Amino acid sequence: MIEFRSVSYKYPDGPLALENVSMIIEQGCILALVGKNGAGKTTLVKCLNGLIKPTSGQVIVNGKNTRDASVAELSKTVGLVFQNPDNQLFSPTVRDELAFSLKNRGTREEDLEPLIDETLKEFNLVHLKNRSPFLLSGGERKRVAMASLACMKQPVLVMDEPTQGQDGTQKRNLENMFRRLQENGRTLIIVSHDVDFVARLANRVIVMEKGHVLVDGSVEDAFQSRQHLDVEHLVPTQELELKWFHGMKHGNVQGLIRMPRTEFFKEIRQRIR
Amino acid sequence: MSINLLKGFEFRKKETPVHSLDPRTKLAVTIMYTIMSLAFSRPMPLVFFMLTLLPYMIVGKITRRWLASMKGLWLILSFILVLNTLLTSLDFAISMSLRVLLLVSAFTVFFMTVHPDDLALALLAMKVPFSFTFTLTLATRFMPTLAREAQSIMDAQRSRGLELESGGIIKRVKNMVPIIIPLIIQSIKRAFSVAEALESKAFGASKHRTNYFEISMRKRDWFVLLFTLLFVISFIVLYHLPLLPPVFYFRIPY
Ligand SMILES: Nc1ncnc2c1ncn2[C@@H]1O[C@H](COP(=O)(O)OP(=O)(O)OP(=O)(O)O)[C@@H](O)[C@H]1O
């Protein structure tokens, strides 16, 4: 469990990026962090494993104040995948990239290969196992970066923009995989600008603006109407607009927002007939 | 640690008499300080010249940033200090550290108060070919970017459980691999994309480039230039005559 107690953070030569943020993140949920560019999402996420120590207030991870623990220690609980995969890839092969993380964690040699293979399979990367990460496409590199953290099996996995550069198939795959991870009891925190992805996946949405929490609630709360999205500076997708439209007509907005696309369209087709 | 040092080359816009000097003046002053730091290998003259940089930094309002960037130098300085003390003498070791300090400070002051574009204009005015000045501007422009990138890479690897602060020398050097490789790769990638961007903006298509801004030497530029030149020459002459107070000839007896 993670707790933010009136956390503020100011960059040494920059703006106040977090302002009095308080929240509790329960174990086993999928939390989505949304908000416009520069809202403070990445800053908040960096507090989780102690890369950023709050200027004031505390971040408590598993009962431990991040101020009193090293990043390496916290990284055993919280895995943080950065926005830009190029910031971390350096190994000659995709396999070695995962092995590096696992060795940092102190995984025994004989456990290495099964863990690597399992993770590669989850991220649809098996066919790239022995390729150089530098010669992969942008979307593939992003997945390698995610896999190289997810393989460590931290109880909390944080991803900055996981769907960035992913095609439709991969996005659906990620969605299913994140659900599986959640079913295994892991907590997921996802920073995303992808409204549909968040709407289908998240249990809880936190909308950030100018360093503070603007909205904190369920997907239905956060995405219930155009007015809400306007305030949140998010742009609704056509899918969401259709759901609002049909939901209003039949008094069932709440029920539709989360519905998977295929199911939703099936329902529309039935209604039209 | 070395990231602080790179930040020392970052220009910030400020309205101070030092910032508004002509870039050529500042370049000349920096070159004079470079010569002085190389011309003297005794501690006191070097300390003296270090002190004369202070008013320049105070007027230019960069003292604090200069101090911060000097923190990035301690590793190199302690290396020079230890090695030279062991191999030669303490006097020489201290002089060499001071020399490096003065050299780096002079350039830090220059880059902190001269906008890269002004540097390019200054060099162009001195008939340096454009492709050369442009390369130099680009290089200075990307220094802070490189520093920031190194920071992000370190953050990303630490999130994967890489411990940078622990272990012996060999482990620490080995730990640099996951930092250096992404840094190099990103730099190469950026070099290519900058080159492509330049070509798509018709770089080098025309022989005659025009400049939007012009630089000009004003009265105070000549004043600063002449003053520094006189000061430096008279110091050298007086030092070698030798007519300076005895403290300038002080030697550390070890
Ligand atoms: N290293 C830094 N130094 C100074 N200021 C910074 C630094 N990193 C971020 N900021 C500033 O802090 C604020 C919050 O930035 P942050 O990166 O957390 O935004 P974000 O919500 O992740 O945005 P995006 O959607 O673009 O990723 C911004 O105003 C940004 O300019």
Ligand SMILES: [Mg+2]
């Ligand atoms: Mg961000």
